[in-house]
Amino acid sequence: MSPLSAKELEDRYELPVYPRRDLVLVRGKGAKLYDDQGREYIDCASNVGVSNIGHGHEEVARAIHEQYLALGNCYSMFYNPVRAKLAEKLVSVSPPRLQRVFFCNSGAEAVEGALKFTRSTSGKGEIIAAMRGFHGKTYGALAATWGEEYQKPFVPMMPGLKHVPFNNFQKLSEAVSGETAGIILELVQGEGGVRVGDKVYFEQVRELCDKRGVLLILDEVQTGFGRTGTLFACEQYVEPDMLCVAKSLAGGIPMGAVLCSDAVKVPMKSHTSTFGGNPLACAAALASLEVIEREKLSERAKALGEYFLTELRSVKSAKIREVRGLGLMIGIELKEKAGPSVQQIIEKGVIVLLAGATVIRLLPPLVITKEEIDQVLNVLKEVLAAGC
Numbered sequence: 001m002s003p004l005s006a007k008e009l010e011d012r013y014e015l016p017v018y019p020r021r022d023l024v025l026v027r028g029k030g031a032k033l034y035d036d037q038g039r040e041y042i043d044c045a046s047n048v049g050v051s052n053i054g055h056g057h058e059e060v061a062r063a064i065h066e067q068y069l070a071l072g073n074c075y076s077m078f079y080n081p082v083r084a085k086l087a088e089k090l091v092s093v094s095p096p097r098l099q100r101v102f103f104c105n106s107g108a109e110a111v112e113g114a115l116k117f118t119r120s121t122s123g124k125g126e127i128i129a130a131m132r133g134f135h136g137k138t139y140g141a142l143a144a145t146w147g148e149e150y151q152k153p154f155v156p157m158m159p160g161l162k163h164v165p166f167n168n169f170q171k172l173s174e175a176v177s178g179e180t181a182g183i184i185l186e187l188v189q190g191e192g193g194v195r196v197g198d199k200v201y202f203e204q205v206r207e208l209c210d211k212r213g214v215l216l217i218l219d220e221v222q223t224g225f226g227r228t229g230t231l232f233a234c235e236q237y238v239e240p241d242m243l244c245v246a247k248s249l250a251g252g253i254p255m256g257a258v259l260c261s262d263a264v265k266v267p268m269k270s271h272t273s274t275f276g277g278n279p280l281a282c283a284a285a286l287a288s289l290e291v292i293e294r295e296k297l298s299e300r301a302k303a304l305g306e307y308f309l310t311e312l313r314s315v316k317s318a319k320i321r322e323v324r325g326l327g328l329m330i331g332i333e334l335k336e337k338a339g340p341s342v343q344q345i346i347e348k349g350v351i352v353l354l355a356g357a358t359v360i361r362l363l364p365p366l367v368i369t370k371e372e373i374d375q376v377l378n379v380l381k382e383v384l385a386a387g388c
């Protein structure tokens with residue numbers, strides 16, 4: 001046994017790419033997390049939108065255990081009944097336009113797939129994304145992600161990506177050319193500060209894509225699986241030609257997917273993944289979807305999100321500029337840097353996230369109770385209304 005602590009070991013042996021909190025998390029149950037000192041926290045981060053069904057769900061644990069013993073891995077050159085069942089299930093719960101699925105292992109990988117499928121379908125190279133958009137950090141996804149901070153150390157970027165202001169149809173339509181293959185957008189920009197898309201904007205984008213033969217890719221890696229009050233946020237907006245999902249798809253096990261319309265074309269063998277659609281992740285996803293449906297977690301996110309937003313908007317605080325969100329995806333924009341407030345909130349036992357310099361982001365597990373939300377509200381009031 002090493003005499004060093006987890007913090008010392010990680011700091012010594014891992015590449016320092018994550019800005020770390022001084023907290024060692026060891027256990028989770030429902031919307032609660034526990035550190036190595038046995039201290040309890042209310043989770044309002046869900047591992048950045050992963051744990052929608054809560055931590056330590058027995059049904060997912062059982063499904064993983066049983067599937068690993070039956071068959072943990074099965075490369076997609078062979079058929080597998082669990083993957084087959086998940087493919088059918090995902091298509092059945094997705095918007096009608098989406099009829100096929102490609103399985104992968106993460107959000108960035110889902111975006112990589114979608115960008116490649118956009119080009120293989122159209123034969124064109126140009127893809128339009130939004131300023132403040134976030135799509136992951138592998139090369140293709142990074143080119144679509146907005147932000148010099150992320151791109152600059154890794155130039156040159158993949159060519160062909162253009163960025164336009166979010167929620168501004170005029171600027172987007174001006175950017176579309178004869179070379180445009182696709183448009184990739186989030187419906188609620190998560191990392192970019194919890195900025196909710198306008199329905200009319202997305203309706204105009206859908207119409208433009210149809211008119212100009214451009215594919216619409218919606219990135220629901222963060223908004224998927226009940227987070228915004230419907231299974232997919234696009235149910236409240238428009239149907240895409242491709243839908244990228246990951247994070248909470250498999251109840252906490254790494255998995256991503258691209259759901260595609262029949263229009264999407266990709267040559268045999270041109271895009272594959274060893275672990276994509278492995279039966280272990282598929283079994284976890286099936287169990288997680290069953291929980292989301294049976295426990296009506298989307299409806300719960302809608303109702304609790306409305307309550308949370310209403311209560312937050314009534315907080316009197318000289319620090320708060322705006323409270324915004326959809327379902328249980330909530331941003332509190334401050335008039336100052338949010339880092340110190342986030343630190344204080346965590347010290348008071350609530351795990352929250354930053355989204356840019358000035359926004360506190362709340363992504364609680366959808367199983368969070370009203371009582372837990374009230375406790376979170378008390379902490380937020382203590383920190384944000386201090387001195388008012």
Ligand SMILES: Cc1ncc(COP(=O)(O)O)c(C=O)c1O
Nearest residue numbers: 106107108134135136190221222
């Ligand atoms: C909207 C969106 N797309 C893509 C990604 C990338 O996902 P991953 O970290 O699994 O690669 C994220 C991650 O936060 C995201 O929020």
